[in-house]
Amino acid sequence: MSVAKIFANASAIVTCAGPQRGRRGMEMSDAGVLKNAGVAIESGRIAAVGDVKDLRPRFAGATEIDCRGGVLTPGLVDSHTHAVFGKSRAEEQELRASGVGYMEIAKRGGGIHSSVRDLRALSEADLIKLALPRLRRLLSYGATTVEIKSGYGLDAESELKTLAVIGRLSKLLPIRIVATWLGGHEIPLEQRDRPGGRAECIAKLKADTAAVAKQGIARFADVFCEPGVFSIEESREILAAAKEAGLAIKLHADELEPSGGAELAVELGAASADHLAAISAEGIRALAGSNTVATLLPGTMLFLGKNKNAPAREMIDAGAAIALATDYNPGTSPTPNLPLMMTLGISVLHMTAAEAMIAVTANGAAALNLATETGQIAPGFSADLSLFDIADWRELAYWYGDRRCVGSWCRGEPCHPMEAGLS
Numbered sequence: 001m002s003v004a005k006i007f008a009n010a011s012a013i014v015t016c017a018g019p020q021r022g023r024r025g026m027e028m029s030d031a032g033v034l035k036n037a038g039v040a041i042e043s044g045r046i047a048a049v050g051d052v053k054d055l056r057p058r059f060a061g062a063t064e065i066d067c068r069g070g071v072l073t074p075g076l077v078d079s080h081t082h083a084v085f086g087k088s089r090a091e092e093q094e095l096r097a098s099g100v101g102y103m104e105i106a107k108r109g110g111g112i113h114s115s116v117r118d119l120r121a122l123s124e125a126d127l128i129k130l131a132l133p134r135l136r137r138l139l140s141y142g143a144t145t146v147e148i149k150s151g152y153g154l155d156a157e158s159e160l161k162t163l164a165v166i167g168r169l170s171k172l173l174p175i176r177i178v179a180t181w182l183g184g185h186e187i188p189l190e191q192r193d194r195p196g197g198r199a200e201c202i203a204k205l206k207a208d209t210a211a212v213a214k215q216g217i218a219r220f221a222d223v224f225c226e227p228g229v230f231s232i233e234e235s236r237e238i239l240a241a242a243k244e245a246g247l248a249i250k251l252h253a254d255e256l257e258p259s260g261g262a263e264l265a266v267e268l269g270a271a272s273a274d275h276l277a278a279i280s281a282e283g284i285r286a287l288a289g290s291n292t293v294a295t296l297l298p299g300t301m302l303f304l305g306k307n308k309n310a311p312a313r314e315m316i317d318a319g320a321a322i323a324l325a326t327d328y329n330p331g332t333s334p335t336p337n338l339p340l341m342m343t344l345g346i347s348v349l350h351m352t353a354a355e356a357m358i359a360v361t362a363n364g365a366a367a368l369n370l371a372t373e374t375g376q377i378a379p380g381f382s383a384d385l386s387l388f389d390i391a392d393w394r395e396l397a398y399w400y401g402d403r404r405c406v407g408s409w410c411r412g413e414p415c416h417p418m419e420a421g422l423s
C-alpha cells in the first residue's frame with residue numbers, strides 16, 4: 001500500500017468540487033475555494049479534504065508536503081492540443097502579419113500541408129524526440145491531463161504512426177494523455193485536386209475509423225468541419241461511422257463560419273464542440289440544452305490576430321458548459337500555456353475567474369469524458385493536483401503569461417517537481 005501524503009499550508013485550495021459532469025451556466029460560477037484546509041491522498045486517489053489537524057491522526061505516518069502558502073488546484077486539463085508535429089512554422093507569423101493570406105502562404109509551401117509533408121517524413125522515434133520536451137513545457141504550466149490529436153498524417157499509415165507516438169508518450173510521461181484520431185483534419189493534396197478524390201477520401205476515413213477503434217489507440221474521433229474543408233454532411237458521415245465503430249466524438253466546429261457545426265455536435269452526442277468563434281444563435285441554443293461541452297480556444301484567435309472571438313458570456317448565460325484549451329499546434333496556436341488561456345477567458349471572453357477555473361478543470365475533464373475521474377479535488381477522484389506560487393487563487397489568470405506552477409502530481413505521483421523538496 002502506498003504511503004499517504006498530506007498537502008498542508010496552502011493559502012487556498014480551489015477544489016472545483018461538484019457534480020461529476022460538465023458544469024453548465026450558473027454552475028460554473030462556484031470554484032469551491034477552501035481556506036485553512038488540507039488534502040490527503042492515498043494509493044493515487046484523493047482520500048480526504050479538510051482541516052489538516054483532523055487529517056493528521058486519520059493518516060498517521062503520511063508524508064507531509066508543505067505548500068508554502070501557495071494555491072492548490074485540481075491538475076489542469078488541456079482538452080484540445082495537436083502536440084505531435086515536426087518543425088515549427090515560425091516564418092508564417094510575420095508573413096501573416098504583413099497581410100499575406102492563407103492561400104498565398106500555402107502556395108509558398110506553408111500552411112497545414114507543410115506540417116503534413118514534414119510529419120510523413122519523420123519516424124516514430126523522431127516524433128517522440130520532438131514531442132517530449134514540448135509536452136514537458138506544457139505540463140510545467142500545471143496540466144496533468146492532456147488530449148493530443150493526430151491529424152498531420154492524413155493518410156492511414158501516418159495517422160496510425162501519430163497515434164502510436166501518442167500512445168508511447170503516455171507511457172514516457174507521468175501525466176494522463178488522451179488520444180484523438182483527427183484523420184479528417186483536411187483533404188490531403190493527393191486527393192483534393194483529383195476528380196473523385198473527395199469521395200474517395202471520405203470513404204477511406206470511414207474505413208480508417210474502424211481500424212483505429214479496433215486497435216484501441218484512440219478514445220475520440222474528430223473532424224475539421226468547416227466550409228471548404230469537410231461539410232456538415234461529410235462530417236456527419238465520418239463521425240457516424242466512428243461512433244458505430246465505438247469511438248467517442250469531438251468536432252472542430254464553427255471556427256470561421258456559422259455552418260451548423262455546433263448543432264451537428266449536439267445531434268451526434270459529441271463530448272465537445274471546439275472553437276465556435278462563429279457559432280450561430282441556433283448553435284448556442286443547441287449547446288445550452290445539451291451535455292456537449294463548448295471548448296473555446298482564445299489563444300488561436302490571439303495568435304492569428306483576429307478580433308472575432310467565441311461568445312463565451314452569451315453561451316454561459318444561455319446555460320452551456322465551457323472549457324478552455326490551448327489548441328497547442330505549430331500553425332495557429334504554438335503555446336503550451338494553459339493558465340494564459342484563463343487570462344484570455346477573463347480579459348477577452350468576459351468570463352469570471354471561477355468560470356475560467358472550472359473551464360480548465362472539471363469542464364476540461366468533461367470534454368474528455370473524464371468528469372468522474374479528474375478535474376476536482378474531492379474524495380475518490382484521481383490524486384491530480386497542481387500547486388501554484390501565488391497568494392490569491394485569482395492570480396493564476398492575473399500574472400499573465402507567467403509560469404507559477406511549482407509542482408504537480410498525477411495519480412499521486414510527482415510529474416512536475418520544479419522545486420526541490422516537493423515530491
Ligand SMILES: [Zn+2]
Binds near residue numbers: 080081082252327
Ligand atoms: Zn484543433
